[in-house]
Amino acid sequence: MILxxxxxxxxxxxxxxxxxxxxxRAAVRLHVVQSAVSAAVKxxxxxxxxxxxxxxxxRVRLTDAxxxxxxxxxxxxxxxxxxxxxxxxxxxxxxxxxRIGTMTSTRLLQLPALLGEFHRRHPGVLLHTSVAPHGSQGxxxxxxxxxxxxxxxxxxxxxxxxxxxxxxxxxxxxxVVPDDHPLATREAVTxxxxxxxxxxxxxxxxxNRAVTDRAFAAAGLSRRVTIEIPDIATGADHVRHGLGIALxxxxxxxxxxxxxxxxxxxADLNWTAxxxxxxxxxxxxxxxxxxxxxxxxxx
Amino acid sequence: MILxxxxxxxxxxxxxxxxxxxxxRAAVRLHVVQSAVSAAVKxxxxxxxxxxxxxxxxRVRLTDAxxxxxxxxxxxxxxxxxxxxxxxxxxxxxxxxxRIGTMTSTRLLQLPALLGEFHRRHPGVLLHTSVAPHGSQGxxxxxxxxxxxxxxxxxxxxxxxxxxxxxxxxxxxxxVVPDDHPLATREAVTxxxxxxxxxxxxxxxxxNRAVTDRAFAAAGLSRRVTIEIPDIATGADHVRHGLGIALxxxxxxxxxxxxxxxxxxxADLNWTAxxxxxxxxxxxxxxxxxxxxxxxxxx
DNA sequence: GTCAAGTATCACCGATGGTGATCGTCACGA
DNA sequence: TCGTGACGATCACCATCGGTGATACTTGAC
Numbered sequence: 001m002i003l004x005x006x007x008x009x010x011x012x013x014x015x016x017x018x019x020x021x022x023x024x025r026a027a028v029r030l031h032v033v034q035s036a037v038s039a040a041v042k043x044x045x046x047x048x049x050x051x052x053x054x055x056x057x058x059r060v061r062l063t064d065a066x067x068x069x070x071x072x073x074x075x076x077x078x079x080x081x082x083x084x085x086x087x088x089x090x091x092x093x094x095x096x097x098x099r100i101g102t103m104t105s106t107r108l109l110q111l112p113a114l115l116g117e118f119h120r121r122h123p124g125v126l127l128h129t130s131v132a133p134h135g136s137q138g139x140x141x142x143x144x145x146x147x148x149x150x151x152x153x154x155x156x157x158x159x160x161x162x163x164x165x166x167x168x169x170x171x172x173x174x175x176v177v178p179d180d181h182p183l184a185t186r187e188a189v190t191x192x193x194x195x196x197x198x199x200x201x202x203x204x205x206x207x208n209r210a211v212t213d214r215a216f217a218a219a220g221l222s223r224r225v226t227i228e229i230p231d232i233a234t235g236a237d238h239v240r241h242g243l244g245i246a247l248x249x250x251x252x253x254x255x256x257x258x259x260x261x262x263x264x265x266x267a268d269l270n271w272t273a274x275x276x277x278x279x280x281x282x283x284x285x286x287x288x289x290x291x292x293x294x295x296x297x298x299x
Numbered sequence: 300m301i302l303x304x305x306x307x308x309x310x311x312x313x314x315x316x317x318x319x320x321x322x323x324r325a326a327v328r329l330h331v332v333q334s335a336v337s338a339a340v341k342x343x344x345x346x347x348x349x350x351x352x353x354x355x356x357x358r359v360r361l362t363d364a365x366x367x368x369x370x371x372x373x374x375x376x377x378x379x380x381x382x383x384x385x386x387x388x389x390x391x392x393x394x395x396x397x398r399i400g401t402m403t404s405t406r407l408l409q410l411p412a413l414l415g416e417f418h419r420r421h422p423g424v425l426l427h428t429s430v431a432p433h434g435s436q437g438x439x440x441x442x443x444x445x446x447x448x449x450x451x452x453x454x455x456x457x458x459x460x461x462x463x464x465x466x467x468x469x470x471x472x473x474x475v476v477p478d479d480h481p482l483a484t485r486e487a488v489t490x491x492x493x494x495x496x497x498x499x500x501x502x503x504x505x506x507n508r509a510v511t512d513r514a515f516a517a518a519g520l521s522r523r524v525t526i527e528i529p530d531i532a533t534g535a536d537h538v539r540h541g542l543g544i545a546l547x548x549x550x551x552x553x554x555x556x557x558x559x560x561x562x563x564x565x566a567d568l569n570w571t572a573x574x575x576x577x578x579x580x581x582x583x584x585x586x587x588x589x590x591x592x593x594x595x596x597x598x
Numbered sequence: 599g600t601c602a603a604g605t606a607t608c609a610c611c612g613a614t615g616g617t618g619a620t621c622g623t624c625a626c627g628a
Numbered sequence: 629t630c631g632t633g634a635c636g637a638t639c640a641c642c643a644t645c646g647g648t649g650a651t652a653c654t655t656g657a658c
Contacts, residue, residue, distance in 0.1 A: 003376070003379055007306045024635060040615080043614095050389070057637095064389050068388070076382050082375075083375050086371050087348075088349075091364045323603085334606075334649080338607090338646075355654065356605055357604070357654080
């Protein structure tokens with residue numbers, strides 16, 4: 001037994017605890033009871049001859065040994081998944097779990113339709129999608145840290161070196177104003193017309209927010225973002241109730257009574273969605289299958 | 300359980316069977332009974348949903364799925380060893396198994412002294428040395444296929460792209476003849492003097508054999524190798540008993556009664572020993588420690 | 599047809615991994 | 629200071645697992 005009893009199950013439990021910083025949440029994620037995780041990590045520490053986690057009833061932290069182990073444990077788990085996927089690919093059926101990060105607003109990409117089709121083609125693959133609490137930048141971080149296999153992001157500007165972006169779709173952001181707003185009678189406006197006004201927008205880190213911030217900065221103008229909303233589908237409602245104006249894609253305005261949509265000229269308000277993949281490691285077979293389907297589905 | 304019960308132990312058993320092409324030999328290597336290996340591989344096949352080995356009582360072959368799995372299983376096992384070694388490195392004591400390939404004749408490098416010192420410094424590391432049945436080329440193959448972590452080889456000419464060689468030591472091969480041989484009264488000879496004669500040499504694939512073959516080829520000459528011996532320590536004995544002449548390093552001739560050693564001029568008969576390391580993957584902590592000790596020990 | 603070597607299956611048994619209960623610890627708020 | 633809630637570690641229990649040893653079956657070689 002050249003690995004002294006160390007097994008993938010133990011590495012998986014360790015990684016879950018390290019990521020959750022909590023044994024109980026890790027147990028929920030792993031679908032076992034808390035004491036099973038506690039015992040498995042204790043056995044792993046005995047087998048490796050080093051404490052990996054420094055913990056009490058209030059806090060869980062990595063030790064130096066644990067910090068050394070964590071990225072390598074992820075690599076070992078990814079390698080084992082890749083091995084399993086390679087067998088599935090040869091044997092005619094992909095299996096496993098594909099961890100996908102998505103932006104809050106997936107309608108830019110018709111993601112439900114894409115994932116639905118993927119599921120029909122590969123029923124053995126479980127899709128774990130997670131929405132980005134910290135926007136696309138948070139998804140990029142998770143991808144780099146091997147907590148995600150793929151991510152659908154909106155990231156204006158060049159990506160980090162370890163991430164490859166494939167542009168998938170693009171939508172223009174229009175100005176949405178209440179229909180009694182002084183600008184409501186216009187067909188189009190410029191950024192100068194709306195500089196300094198109160199805006200409703202997504203939080204910093206979201207792709208659409210980055211697009212709007214960049215456009216104002218490029219024009220040498222500023223504005224006030226007085227309300228941040230994580231879901232742009234509620235943007236038109238906020239506008240309707242007079243809480244501010246907003247720059248939104250048309251598809252996010254499903255009920256346009258009480259608001260007007262105006263074009264914005266002379267500014268780059270293109271909101272691009274991309275598929276982010278890692279550069280520094282091969283992607284698994286299921287991820288490759290989804291990448292292929294994405295290329296075929298969203299030309 | 301995102302890997303559906305697949306564990307490192309199973310991958311390890313599968314790799315052993317694939318390499319040995321025999322369940323019984325794999326069991327010996329793994330220190331378990333044959334039925335344990337048979338059962339573990341069967342379970343792995345069930346968990347992956349594909350037959351991995353096509354076998355009967357006479358023969359074991361990889362299926363396509365097994366061929367897809369094998370290199371990836373090795374990568375996963377290496378990744379897990381690396382994870383374990385990283386913890387050991389941080390925690391102050393290297394552990395694990397270091398698989399080292401060596402040429403049959405290690406005295407060129409004083410390898411026993413080197414490995415003895417390594418063992419004293421890192422008692423937690425088990426050294427598995429294997430001699431090369433197919434010479435240094437076989438060791439290079441084993442290194443590329445992840446069956447070895449490091450190898451001490453003699454490989455004249457450029458190495459393959461995925462292997463890095465660090466030259467460690469060099470010895471000149473001298474001509475050894477019976478003391479009643481017509482050339483025995485000479486101090487030195489050229490290759491032309493000995494072209495066409497019967498030689499004792501190592502098998503093809505051994506480093507020293509490659510050196511001698513290259514020297515004759517470079518001179519546009521040939522010779523007959525009538526006896527191949529895997530251990531050059533027995534070379535002088537063969538010469539003494541009149542079975543042929545040989546090109547050997549001086550250290551391999553411990554008893555020179557009945558033979559003469561002659562220099563060979565005008566030919567490149569330098570037999571170089573090198574440490575071969577993989578280029579395409581990081582080496583583990585124990586391997587890095589041995590590489591460092593080799594640099595310090597054999598300047 | 600016989601035989602030796604090897605793989606698969608089986609009965610058995612100690613070890614393992616999970617559950618559920620519970621104890622001890624630790625911030626935190628009253 | 630004390631009570632509390634949340635959490636990790638330990639324990640008893642138990643179903644399952646993984647290994648052993650025996651053996652049945654298969655398969656080339658002779």
